[in-house]
Amino acid sequence: xxxxxxxxxxxxxxxxxxxxxxxxxxxxxxxxxxxxxxxxxxxxxxxxxxxxxxxxxxxxxxxxxxxxxxxxxxxxxxxxxxxxxxxxxxxxxxxxxxxxxxxxxxxxxxxxxxxxxxxxxxxxxxxxxxxxxxxxxxxxxxxxxxxxxxxxxxxxxxxxxxxxxxxxxxxxxxxxxxxxxxxxxxxxxxxxxxxxxxxxxxxxxxxxxxxxxxxxxxxxxxxxxxxxxxxxxxxxxxxxxxxxxxxxxxxxxxxxxxxxxxxxxxxxxxxxxxxxxxxxxxxxxxxxxxxxxxxxxxxxxxxxxxxxxxxxxxxxxxxxxxxxxxxxxxxxxxxxxxxxxxxxxxxxxxxxxxxxxxxxxxxxxxxxxxxxxx
Amino acid sequence: xxxxxxxxxxxxxxxxxxxxxxxxxxxxxxxxxxxxxxxxxxxxxxxxxxxxxxxxxxxxxxxxxxxxxxxxxxxxxxxxxxxxxxxxxxxxxxxxxxxxxxxxxxxxxxxxxxxxxxx
Numbered sequence: 001x002x003x004x005x006x007x008x009x010x011x012x013x014x015x016x017x018x019x020x021x022x023x024x025x026x027x028x029x030x031x032x033x034x035x036x037x038x039x040x041x042x043x044x045x046x047x048x049x050x051x052x053x054x055x056x057x058x059x060x061x062x063x064x065x066x067x068x069x070x071x072x073x074x075x076x077x078x079x080x081x082x083x084x085x086x087x088x089x090x091x092x093x094x095x096x097x098x099x100x101x102x103x104x105x106x107x108x109x110x111x112x113x114x115x116x117x118x119x120x121x122x123x124x125x126x127x128x129x130x131x132x133x134x135x136x137x138x139x140x141x142x143x144x145x146x147x148x149x150x151x152x153x154x155x156x157x158x159x160x161x162x163x164x165x166x167x168x169x170x171x172x173x174x175x176x177x178x179x180x181x182x183x184x185x186x187x188x189x190x191x192x193x194x195x196x197x198x199x200x201x202x203x204x205x206x207x208x209x210x211x212x213x214x215x216x217x218x219x220x221x222x223x224x225x226x227x228x229x230x231x232x233x234x235x236x237x238x239x240x241x242x243x244x245x246x247x248x249x250x251x252x253x254x255x256x257x258x259x260x261x262x263x264x265x266x267x268x269x270x271x272x273x274x275x276x277x278x279x280x281x282x283x284x285x286x287x288x289x290x291x292x293x294x295x296x297x298x299x300x301x302x303x304x305x306x307x308x309x310x311x312x313x314x315x316x317x318x319x320x321x322x323x324x325x326x327x328x329x330x331x332x333x334x335x336x337x338x339x340x341x342x343x344x345x346x347x348x349x350x351x352x353x354x355x356x357x358x359x360x361x362x363x364x365x366x367x368x369x370x371x372x373x374x
Numbered sequence: 375x376x377x378x379x380x381x382x383x384x385x386x387x388x389x390x391x392x393x394x395x396x397x398x399x400x401x402x403x404x405x406x407x408x409x410x411x412x413x414x415x416x417x418x419x420x421x422x423x424x425x426x427x428x429x430x431x432x433x434x435x436x437x438x439x440x441x442x443x444x445x446x447x448x449x450x451x452x453x454x455x456x457x458x459x460x461x462x463x464x465x466x467x468x469x470x471x472x473x474x475x476x477x478x479x480x481x482x483x484x485x486x487x488x489x490x491x492x493x
Contacts, residue, residue: 036430037405037456225404225431298408298455300428325407325430332408354426 007053008146008206016221023224024119026054031223039226040327043192044368047152048222049213056122057142057200060113060133068113071137072106075129077249077272079259083108088172088187090257092249093125098277099245100252101128103237105198107174107187114174114185116147116198118239145185146206151196151230153371154218159186159197162212166197171372180205192227193234193370232333233326235292235365241303242290242321242335248274250281251337252290253365289343292363293320293334293351299358300325300332301351307338308350311357317342320351326367333367334360376479377488378439383463384482391471391479393439395427398492400462403429406455411447411469418444418471420478425468427458440478442471 004027013020018029029051031039042048062068069080078091088107092100102121107114117125122141130139150159160167163177169188177184185200201209213219228238237243243252260266264279295301300323307318323334334351342349345364350357376384381399385392400406408428418424418438425436447469451457457466483491 030431031404035405035459037407229430299410299426300408300433302433325405325428327430 005054007051008203009051009053009148009210012207012210013051013221018221018223021224024054026119028054029221029223031225032221034220036223036225036229037327039220039222040229042220043152043194043222043226043230044328045153046218046220047150047154047158047196047216048192048226049210049219050149050151050222050227051146051210052149052198053146053206054119055147056117056119056125057145057147058115058117058126058129059140059142060115060129060137061111061140062137065108065111065113068137069108071133072113073262073268074272075132076104076106077258077262077275077278078106079261079268080106080113081268082259082261085110086174088174088189092254092257093128094249094272094274094278095245096273097245098248098274098281100239100243100247100249101125101245103239103243105187105189109174109176109185120240142200144203145200146203147198147200148206148210148213149190149192149196149198150213150219151190151192151194151222153195154216155194155196156373158213158216158219159199161216162209169197171195171374180208184209188373191234191236192230193236193366193368194230195371195373229324229327232322232324232335233328233366233368234370235335235367237290238322247290247337248278248281248286250278250286251288255282284340286340288318288337288339290321290335290337291343292365292367293323293336294361294363294367295323295332295334295351296359296361298331299353301334301353301358301360305334305336305351305353307336307360308352308357309342311350311359313352313357317349328368335365338362375485376482377485377491378437378482379491380437380439382436382439384439384479386476386479389472389474389476390445391440391442391473392467393436393469393471394467395436395458395462396488397462400459403427403431403434403458405430406458409451409455409458409468411449411452412444414444414447416444418442436468438471439482440471440473441475442473444469445472446470
């Protein structure tokens with residue numbers, strides 16, 4: 001693991017007994033002594049602290065926020081210009097074929113746009129933004145800050161005790177706070193389906209903040225293993241698995257993230273990579289769809305399991321892109337793509353597991369209802 | 375008690391060998407969520423994949439350590455897979471084999487040998 005990058009919290013993870021694994025070029029904690037199952041349940045019931053410092057934090061600056069927003073809209077099919085100060089949105093970088101290059105969060109932080117992208121894609125994302133936006137817009141990777149997420153119903157009380165004022169934030173609000181003489185950039189968001197916060201903290205203060213949060217009796221350190229099962233139950237896509245350069249937003253049922261103003265009849269409709277291919281899926285024309293899948297019985301169906309319309313087999317109708325055991329659901333859960341005619345909720349299909357075709361039901365996402373503070 | 379490099383423990387009583395996975399294996403697997411056992415009465419050959427075990431992290435197999443007939447399986451771990459984590463070397467045995475040729479047992483490790491093996 002010596003060639004792997006570390007985060008400002010690596011030493012803390014090791015001191016807590018984490019099992020470290022390589023992930024997107026970083027040594028990251030996959031689990032702590034508590035174990036994935038208990039870490040997952042703890043996050044749903046109380047609060048979990050996640051190190052997500054491997055993700056890319058980037059600031060985009062121009063003459064004004066409007067200038068940055070207009071430029072950024074050339075890269076994403078989202079309404080950036082209409083995003084109010086102090087608010088954040090989910091977004092997608094698309095390619096010329098309408099596929100998804102990465103998913104991201106972007107926030108209007110007054111005089112600049114703050115973007116958080118996936119670890120595995122961050123270099124490509126920075127290169128894409130730099131090539132498309134500079135020199136008018138300055139693309140500044142943020143390398144002196146860690147990123148942690150505090151998730152779960154007890155997150156509000158635990159963070160409010162250290163950072164007064166955060167309790168007043170609503171889902172997808174962003175704001176700046178002071179902690180130990182440092183500036184925290186906090187958003188009320190996350191990727192577990194639970195209420196919570198994502199906190200950008202200067203490297204020098206990161207361990208102090210993490211340790212202080214962990215001192216709260218309701219907060220446990222949570223690894224990537226539980227992060228994956230939490231987001232899966234939450235129906236949230238994992239880039240490179242549930243969405244990738246070959247999947248288009250409406251196939252991925254992420255059409256909700258494309259606001260009206262960027263759709264064909266909108267005031268700023270189109271004008272992003274792959275707009276024509278993406279709009280061709282409108283009106284129910286997407287040939288396949290991402291759906292929730294509930295395998296019968298207890299055996300988990302994981303990524304790569306092939307789906308069939310009939311127990312007899314025949315031509316495949318889709319594939320599972322994420323799957324495993326859902327600790328809160330108490331059974332196997334999955335998501336994947338199926339052809340449009342098999343995408344209706346409650347459709348019975350089959351997944352091939354060790355040579356047998358096991359019944360699977362198309363299920364509503366999320367598997368566990370979101371618990372956001374709207 | 376004998377141990378295999380596949381992290382199984384083998385307990386011999388007469389011609390019956392009880393097979394389970396070691397505490398070390400259970401710890402490495404993480405929380406076990408699914409176990410599929412062979413059918414009672416099936417004849418198995420050494421190194422056949424006869425058990426599927428899935429943890430929250432991954433799927434893995436357990437191999438038959440000897441030729442024999444499956445005479446009993448532990449349904450309790452099918453109903454409650456977490457028993458494999460709670461008591462892997464006791465209550466959570468997997469299956470019992472009736473074995474006629476015990477000679478491969480000589481090749482398996484004793485407790486001290488297994489301890490060295492897992493380092």
